[in-house]
Amino acid sequence: MITICPKCHYQRQPIDHTIHADVCPSCGIVYSKFIAKQNPPADDPEPATETVLDYEIVPTLRQRLGEAFLYVPAQVPKEVFYARAVLLAAFALWGGYFITAGVNWEKIGSSFLHAVNLPFHEFGHILFMPFGTFVMFLGGSLFQILLPLICMCVFVFKQRDTFAGSIMLWWCGQNFIDVSPYIADAQYRALPLVGGGGEESHDWGNILTMLDALESTQTVANCSFGIGVIVIIAALIWGVIILKAQWKSTANSID
Template sequence: MIVAEASVLRCPKCQIERSDGAEECIRCGIIFAKYRPLAAKTHPSPTRSTFTESTWFLTAKEWMVESDASTESMTFYGRAAVFVAMVWWGWKFIVTPLETNYTGESFLHLINLPFHEAGHVIFMPFGRFMTILGGTLGQILMPMICLGTFLMKTRDPFGAAVALWWTAESLMDIAPYINDARAMDLMLLGGVTGQETDGHDWNNILTMLDLLDWDHRLAHLTYNAGILLMLGSLLWGGILLLRHYRRLSL
């Protein structure tokens, strides 16, 4: 590039003054007409890798979307039926207030319950606090394990989206239990309320953490996290279903 200082022309390489109209430098011998493209090639402007070109994004896209290559029509219709059920049931969970305990009274609560109780047993070696918390961990970890298995073992992203939906529902199922930590009005396993026994998990957990007054806030935080995950699972499943449909049309 030719540098001009007070109308004085200089060589872009050695900075010696040069006469107007000269084609090459009398000191270093460069040809001015060829120096500009050479400099541009030697000193390329740095380029930023975009978000969509980052390694982790491409890896996530491969695992979560592109690994699904099914073209079977029966699989598509089965997935479509499951997706409709997810949308219908999920919408009822999302629009129903936490305080109604709709999730706790749904059929899926009975699915979550064995994993909840198993969690108490599994975490028993880690002390009383973890034994109590283990119930909640058990019912949340089980769908997460399914999610990981579908995603990494069987390479079934749609199955993983369903498992994410289940994880979200499980969080929403726990929220009324947290919300009841002080009131202890919910009916527990065995047909008694928390007021009649010392077996109310979240009353014990929050009491041990000295956070009992936070029960409603933590419950709503958990419920809202479940809603966000559920919406994410529906978006994920919908994208996969649309891609599957397009493969059928090819």
């Protein structure tokens, strides 16, 4: 059984068992046909009348996404593995802090991450300004949530670093939680705003007023917080799955 693709050099992973053993999960070639073309029989110029497969099996989108999000490199240095394990544990504790804080501005707003998220929030207003007043107000919160997802896709599909992708997903969940106190303040508009803007500059006060949903302020805030909790937990589970797979595939180098 071929485990390393002769064309793209992709090494088959345990999760690739759903893809035909003669097909590369990465580039989609049929191993036997590719090798046959590279090494034609010297005494038989005629093409073979029978092949293992007479067509190329292309993995489905679901299979490709599964391979991308659960990709594990063949070898991971043990110091990198243990550093990732410690890092994931730290993010689990940090996530627990945000989850147990609830929709609490004092705890969430005083976090180091809030200062990190804030510039991206403000940039979102500028980015979405051409799309109208409503989208401009929404753009701050929207961009600070979308940015970690964009980073996640870069790590997963470009860098093939699924562990880093799980951390970016964790950051996305934290941004949902980071936004929730701001939403909860829509009725009162008491939180300090960047640049000392007045009540008319309150994003969610304006958004919910324009939607005629100001009375649903707390419900919307709780929904944002709840989504953040679910995303953080999903990110941690993803990280555990990746580390578990790395442990199994690199057991010999870690021992």
